[in-house]
Amino acid sequence: MLLMCSNSFISSYISALSPFASVIKADVGTQIVLPCNVSGKPRPRISWLKNGRLLSANSSKGHPDMDHKALLFYNLLPSDTGNYTCLVSNLYDLKEYTTELYVRTPPGKLKNVTVHPSTVVATVRWHVDNDGGYPITNFTLLYRPTKANASESWHMPQPVHVSPALVSSLFLFA
Numbered sequence: 001m002l003l004m005c006s007n008s009f010i011s012s013y014i015s016a017l018s019p020f021a022s023v024i025k026a027d028v029g030t031q032i033v034l035p036c037n038v039s040g041k042p043r044p045r046i047s048w049l050k051n052g053r054l055l056s057a058n059s060s061k062g063h064p065d066m067d068h069k070a071l072l073f074y075n076l077l078p079s080d081t082g083n084y085t086c087l088v089s090n091l092y093d094l095k096e097y098t099t100e101l102y103v104r105t106p107p108g109k110l111k112n113v114t115v116h117p118s119t120v121v122a123t124v125r126w127h128v129d130n131d132g133g134y135p136i137t138n139f140t141l142l143y144r145p146t147k148a149n150a151s152e153s154w155h156m157p158q159p160v161h162v163s164p165a166l167v168s169s170l171f172l173f174a
């Protein structure tokens with residue numbers, strides 16, 4: 001954009017110096033940097049938004065830390081998941097660069113676990129409520145007899161690993 005001011009031309013711009021990832025996936029507890037690598041003339045001001053709300057230097061007791069051109073996360077929390085926008089402005093221009101941050105966590109506990117035993121077969125059913133952002137590729141089932149003492153070891157039925165895509169219940173043969 002060129003602006004005329006007192007018979008002279010002033011060149012103004014804002015541009016990204018590196019591409020912005022549309023989605024970043026990272027593990028809970030890890031460190032990441034969300035960069036806002038931009039340049040501009042006149043020098044632009046950088047602000048950060050999370051889910052459309054302005055982040056201030058005091059927000060969340062310094063989490064994340066704000067550098068001039070980056071957000072720094074030293075210990076990712078599940079609550080850090082969200083859309084982060086780098087808002088870049090100068091006297092003549094305004095640009096927004098948004099990245100979705102998804103914090104992966106360990107899978108949640110199985111829900112609605114039921115066992116329906118019979119004399120030879122037991123049917124085991126469960127529901128997975130939250131995969132934590134990871135594909136669950138198998139389940140491992142261990143069992144021990146109902147009247148076993150605490151020192152008795154656990155047993156593995158066959159098959160040892162069960163793909164969740166293939167079965168919704170498991171039959172155990174004695």
